[in-house]
Amino acid sequence: MKTIIMSCSILMAALSLNAIADETTLSAAQDAIKASNKSEVSFKNDVQPILYDHCVNCHSPGGKGVLKSGLDLTSYEKLMKGTVFGPVVIPGNSEASTFTKLLTGTNKGLKMPAGLNESGTLSPQYITLLKNWVKQGAKNN
Numbered sequence: 001m002k003t004i005i006m007s008c009s010i011l012m013a014a015l016s017l018n019a020i021a022d023e024t025t026l027s028a029a030q031d032a033i034k035a036s037n038k039s040e041v042s043f044k045n046d047v048q049p050i051l052y053d054h055c056v057n058c059h060s061p062g063g064k065g066v067l068k069s070g071l072d073l074t075s076y077e078k079l080m081k082g083t084v085f086g087p088v089v090i091p092g093n094s095e096a097s098t099f100t101k102l103l104t105g106t107n108k109g110l111k112m113p114a115g116l117n118e119s120g121t122l123s124p125q126y127i128t129l130l131k132n133w134v135k136q137g138a139k140n141n
C-alpha cells in the first residue's frame with residue numbers, strides 16, 4: 001500500500017512538473033511572437049539580406065530590374081531613390097508602397113520577386129519583415 005501511495009505521489013509530482021514545463025514553453029513562445037511583432041526591424045540585419053538573396057541578382061547595375069525600371073536594390077539610398085518614375089517606398093505606409101505591394105499582389109500583372117518560383121512569392125515571414133520595416137518608417141537602421 002505504501003509503495004502504491006509513494007509511486008502515486010511521484011507520478012503526481014511528475015505530472016505537475018510537466019504542466020509547469022508546458023506553461024513555461026508556451027509563454028516563452030508567446031513572448032517571442034509578441035517580440036517579433038513589436039521589435040524594430042533593421043535595414044542592415046533584416047531587410048538587406050532578403051534583398052541580396054532574392055532581388056539583387058536583377059536589381060543591381062546591369063541586371064534586368066535596373067535596365068527596365070532603374071530600381072537598384074544594392075543600398076538603402078538606391079532603394080529609397082526608387083525607379084526612373086520615382087520612389088517605391090513610402091515610409092510608414094506599406095499598403096501604398098510599390099516595394100511591398102508587389103510582394104503580395106500584382107500591379108498590371110507585375111509581381112516581385114519576378115521568377116523566384118511558380119507563385120513568385122517570398123516566404124510569409126520575409127514579407128512581414130519587409131512590410132514592418134516600411135510601417136516602422138523605412139529607417140536606415
Ligand code: HEC
Nearest residue numbers: 054055058064065068069071083088098099112113114115
Ligand atoms: C528575375 C528578375 C527580378 C527579380 C529576382 C526581382 N525583380 Fe523586381 N523587377 C524586375 C524587372 C524586369 C522590373 C521592371 C518591370 C517592368 O517595369 O516591366 C522590376 C521592377 C520592380 C519594381 C518596380 C515596379 C514598378 O511598378 O515600377 C519593384 C518595386 C521591384 N521590382 C521590386 C523587387 C523586389 C522587392 C524584389 C525581391 C523581393 C525583386 N523586385 C526581384 C526583375 C526582377
